[in-house]
Amino acid sequence: MRASFFTLGCKVNQYETQILKQMFSAEGYDIVEFGEQAEVCVVNSCTVTDTGDKKTRQALRRAKRENPGAVVALCGCMPQAFPNLCDELPEAQVITGSYNRKGLLDAVKLSLATGERVIDITPHQRGEGFERMRAKAFDEHTRAFVKIEDGCERYCSYCIIPTARGPVRSKPIEELQTELRELAAQGFKEAVLVGINLSCYGKDLGLRLLDAVKAAAAIPGIERIRLGSLEPELLTYEDIKALASLPQFCPQFHLSLQSGCDETLKRMNRHYTAAEYMKIVKMIRSVFKNSAITTDIMVGFPGETDAEFEASLAFFKSVGFAKAHVFAYSPRAGTKAALLNEQVKKSIKEQRSHRMLTAAEQAREQFLWSQTGIIVPVLFETSENGLNSGYTMNYTPVHVACSENLQGTIRQVRLTGAAEDACVGQLV
Known part of the structure; x- marks a missing residue:
């Protein structure tokens, strides 16, 4: 069958x-x-x-x-x-x-x-454990996505995920290491630790996300460790310093912003201010020499005024993101935000999306050009018709023209330019 x-x-x-x-x-x-x-x-x-x-x-x-x-x-x-x-x-x-x-x-x-x-359909309930599961292969040949956390208890006013995914629960360290050993034996060099609310990893086990990263770093053959999306306010300076001490850790942080306006963030039930978000970004950049900060940002949240949008746009531009996913708010049944008055008109959301997307594209271009002139290790994932493509530690996509098949290898590359949402380079 x-x-x-x-x-x-x-x-x-x-x-x-x-x-x-x-x-x-x-x-x-x-x-x-x-x-x-x-x-x-x-x-x-x-x-x-x-x-x-x-x-x-x-x-x-x-x-x-x-x-x-x-x-x-x-x-x-x-x-x-x-x-x-x-x-x-x-x-x-x-x-x-x-x-x-x-x-x-x-x-x-x-x-x-x-x-x-x-x-x-099994209902979620308090105290349920992490469902045991272990991936043995992936369609990608060099990078393995490993789920280590499930559930969310943050209850952002626009989000249905706590209902869909239930309470926070975490993969035990021993199971994580067993999974990574098997993946490393198959030749996977990079592990991306993912979860529904990854920052809350270990809450139910008396552990923290840092413990999972350290456990992954102890596995021979895993040369890179990357994290999925993070709630910014749960990342401390001590965590950042500890992550920097691990040579396998990739300095790319996806910190979900959602809005750069404090009033909007309050209505979203986010747990930080724009100033606190910027403080975390600066801490990361003070510790990691060439980090990349990526994000998600929403426009047109209920009640978002012209002034609030302008504040959010100005803050977004001030951060210097490496990449951003821009999207317009859409009401989600079952959430508090869907019941709010002052829903923003579709035409206004479209206008704001266009302006934020333009800012995101400009930030992306600036980031890619800022990477040129340096020599960095690249993990190559594909090789086709003489073009090898892969990613740097900070998740900059790189294309290298080379007759040699570099798939699955990590090679030093000098980044010489940027084009079509990627850097181009030459093998050193």
Whole structure:
């Protein structure tokens, strides 16, 4: 039998799809590309925005249309956050949530055996543990994404994720190290530690994120360690100094900003001010010689006035980000922000998005050109038609024209210029 998978959303979702592929493969399934003929089609959903829900519905309809006789299964954040939508998703013959991944395989087996529709969404509850899972391979050949944390308890006013993902829980250190040893043995040189609220790693175990990074750094063969998105106010100066002492640590910090205006941040229920965010950025730059600060920033949050937007834009420009994801606020059912009055008009959000995107593009170009003239180690991930591409420690993409296949190697490169959202360089 064959099974195909379609994944929406974050790196955590992608990691979990990898786990599902392994589970189905161990049961004798051949894993094929989504769109190919298969007896089971799995859609792993994201529900951060309404757009994610729409894409999930589209994927379900596509799977049923292209494989009318298949069992179409839906899992992930959308059904976990909104179990009441199950009746509106007739294409999905099996529906599970964002917890109990093994439950999906069991539900599919039951549906295949009986022909019945199976809905099995395990509710999140206080005290639940980290679901044991260990990735054995990835589509990428040099970088492994490793989920070490799940859940969020921050309750930002615009975000449904605490409902979809439940309380904070963390992967035990021993399990993390076992997973990394196996991945290193396969030739993976870089580990990216990811989570739903990564900064809260260890809260349930009496540990901290720094403990996970140190544990990863102790694994022979793992030459680089990178972190996923972080809540800025949970990063201390002591943490930054400790991370700098680890030669494997990559100085790229994705610090989610959301807004550069204090009044907007309060309505978002974020737990820092713009000044506190800038203090953290300066601490990082004082410790790491050539760090990259990346971020997410939202425009058009309910109640955002022209003055608040201008304050946010000015702050954004003052930071000097290496890269930014800009997006307009969209109401999310089940969140406090969706109930707020003073929703910003679509036309105004579009105007503000354009201005913020322009600032982000300018910041990106300035950052890339600031990298030129230096010599840095690059981990090459692809090699095609004489063009080798990879990333520096601070996650600057680099292209090197070279007839040699450099995939999977770390080589010293002199960065000589920038073009098309990347630096170009020459082997030293």
